Amino acid sequence: MRALVVYCSQTGSAQTYADWLAEDLGCPCVQLDRLDRDGADADLIVLCTWFHAASMKGSKQFKAYMAAHPEKRYGVVGVGATPMPCDEWPESEIEEAFRRSFPAAEYPDLPWCYCQGNFHFEKLGALDKIAMRIYFRMLESQIKQGETRQVTALQSMREGFDGCDRRYLKPFVERLKKL
Ligand SMILES: Cc1cc2nc3c(=O)[nH]c(=O)nc-3n(C[C@H](O)[C@H](O)[C@H](O)COP(=O)(O)O)c2cc1C
Structure with a gap:
């Protein structure tokens, strides 16, 4: 499957995960703005973007592209300042935030994962x-x-902190490789 990673990033962490993911998938990595141009040759397109309050940056553009190209496969990596899931920060809260942009009713099979990024005011x-x-x-x-x-x-x-860790992507990469 020919893959493409697209990213949307303000301070670099979603771009870091996008670079790692593209390396793991052996595919190109470009800014989300280039989706229309570069997406044509890809069968699998993965968006790496960051949580911004009630939404995920660039998700509107990505969803419009998904709707226009239903024949392709997609995935999403959401990056945020929230710690990785644990007792204090349950996975359900992250899923709730993700589902505000990609509701389960509309995107039931969309593979996605959460990775902690950085925060630099x-x-x-x-x-x-x-x-x-x-x-x-x-x-x-x-x-x-x-x-x-x-x-x-x-x-x-x-x-300020940098919580990026390539290991957070591992289960997601394995899942994508099986598609
Ligand atoms: C205005 C604003 C809102 C944010 N909202 C959230 C949020 O709802 N959940 C979260 O985990 N992180 C939130 N963050 C933190 C960013 O998602 C985090 O710093 C991320 O790593 C930034 O990605 P980037 O380095 O690719 O720009 C927010 C940051 C800003 C500036």
């Missing part, structure tokens, strides 16, 4: 900085109300 665009300042204040108020898991989340975002 200083690299954000002006509007995202404003949005994050508001979000930080919301987290502070949740902490005051006893939401202890947000203490580490807030601290790590204020300090």
Whole structure:
């Protein structure tokens, strides 16, 4: 199967995962803007993008392409600041966020996975900085109300971190190779 990885990234982590995935699949990796041009030769197209509040960046464009080319296979890698699933951060919350962009009713068989990315406040665009300042204040108020898991989340975002790890992609790569 001829594959193509497309990415949408502001501070580099979705692009890092896209590069790793393309290497693992032995295929090209291009920005999402080039989907129309470069997608023509591919049978499998995987979007690597980042969670942005209630949505996933570029998902609208990707879904329009999927609708126009139902004969192809697709996959999605969602990258976010949320830690990898664990007791404190259950998988169900990540799935809920993913399903806001790709509802189960419309995309029941779409292979996808979540990977933790980075967070660097200083690299954000002006509007995202404003949005994050508001979000930080919301987290502070949740902490005051006893939401202890947000203490580490807030601290790590204020300090900045790089949580990218190639191993997070492994089960997804194996799944894609079986398609
Ligand atoms: C305005 C804004 C909203 C965000 N919303 C979420 C979110 O809902 N869930 C999440 O896990 N991460 C969220 N993030 C964090 C980014 O998804 C994370 O930093 C990601 O690694 C950025 O990808 P990039 O490096 O490819 O730009 C948000 C970041 C910004 C700036």
